[in-house]
Amino acid sequence: MTEGPDETDDLHRYTVSRLLSAARRAIDTELGGSVWVEGEISGFKKGRNNHTYFDLVESDEDGRVIAKLAVALWAGNRARVNARFKDSGPIRMDDGVRVRILGPLEIWAPGGRLQFTMQDIDPTFTMELIDSERDRVLALLRTEGLLDRNRACTVPMAPRRIGLVTAVGSAAEADFLKTLHDSGLGFEIVFADAQMQGLGAERTVAAALRSVAREGVDLIALVRGGGARTDLATFDHERIARTIAALDVAVFTGIGHEIDTSVADVVANRAHKTPTACAAAIAELQLEAIERSEGAWIEISTSSVRLLEQEQTRLSRQIRHTTAAVRSRVTLEQHRLDTAAARSARSGRTALRQAGGRIDLLAARVSAIDPARALSRGWSITRTASGRILRHVDEVHAGETIVTQLVDGTVTSTVAATAPSEEP
Secondary structure (H helix, E strand, O other): OOOHHOOOHHOOOOOHHHHHHHHHHHHHHHOOEEEEEEEEEEEEEOOOOHHHEEEEEEEEOOOEEEEEEEEEEOOHHHHHHHHHHHHHOOOOOOOOEEEEEEOOEEEEOOOOOOEOOOOOOOOOHHHHHHHHHHHHHHHHHHHHHOOHHHHOOOOOOOEEEEEEEEEOOOHHHHHHHHHHOOOOOOOEEEEEEOOOOOHHHHHHHHHHHHHHHHOOOOOEHHHHHOOOHHHHHHHHHHHHHHHHHHHHHHHHHHOOOOOOOOOHHHHEEEEEHHHHHHHHHHHHHHHHHHHHHHHHHHHHHHHHHHHHOOOOOHHHHHHHHHHHHHHHHHHHHHHHHHHHHHHHHHHHHHHHHHHHHHHHHHHHHHHHHHHHHHHOOOOOEEEOOOOOOOHHHHHOOOOOOEEEEEEOOEEEEEEEOOOOOOOO
16 A cells, blocks of 8 residues: 555655756766767757757667657857867758767756757767768678669760759759750750758659659759758768669769769769759760761761762773773774775785686686577577477477577578487
8 A cells, every 4th residue: 555645755755846956966966967979860950049959869770769869059059069060070960960969968947858958069970970881881882783883874975855853943953954054955854853961861862863764864963062061961871872873874963062972973874073063064965966966977078078089080080091092992993994904905806806807707608608609600599489499309390380590680480390310
């Protein structure tokens, strides 16, 4: 049975203020004043009078919060913290940034809340964490052979359809688009809005990259303006690096940092220091393609003129050679013709003489058998009344009329009788 208040020792009875005071004393006794505490910033916000508030959280391997501590950075302590940033490194407090901060753990009695009052920060801790995580991701990607995968993607000679991943309305977007516009070239931009820093930014960037890759773009530009090292730590994230490596589209980065190179820069096809430089490189690809095209046409024209001149020279030379050859051939053939003509003339005269001799011989032979000469020597020719020459006695019969031709006329007779000559 629980004892009532009267039965309880006065030392164990507290008012709220006494209890909170006791807790404060216990904390002071245990911690001995200000301590360094490490964790990840969450819910960062600025309040009135330049005060700043956030939670410092600790998460397990699955990303679940296992402890949370409310932190207040009073305006009076901000000057010291800001000075530390300037001396130690370009970092900025924001959601998702892991920090090591100094201060006392206090109980705020009016609010009944345990609260850590931030008095100082160790920027080196944050920088070393960023560098360590960057080195870890690079080593992992190198082991898996992913560092060069996007560089193996083909970059079109004249990219026109560009996927742009950035924060819509940002200075980075404006600089990128202005540079493309000022180039005077034609581009089609496929936008994908993404959170470029802070807690969860890596998820929106990765999703935006995958989204524009599905739109059939020629290449993707991932751009962001300058900022603190902690702002740009998003682009060291393993999720973004793996997304870039898995794409079949070339990724150009234009992340505004002049000194450090992010993991995204290393994995991308080509890296540029600013959004403007990234846009200028894309425009230069088109300009180079145009120059190559114009140069090719000039070369074609020059080659054509040169070829025509060569062919004209060759044709002129061929004409001269052909003319000389024709003239030589004509002269040769004229000589052959003259020779043949002379030979033919000589052969003709010889043939004519020979033919003349043969004709004379034939004429003599013909003359020798000429009936007129035979008639002049006393021969006669007898024909029937129809004019048929009689050669045999049986060719005519008694009573028929015959005509005998003499040298000086004809004699017509009637056959009285025929008598064949006796056989010798």
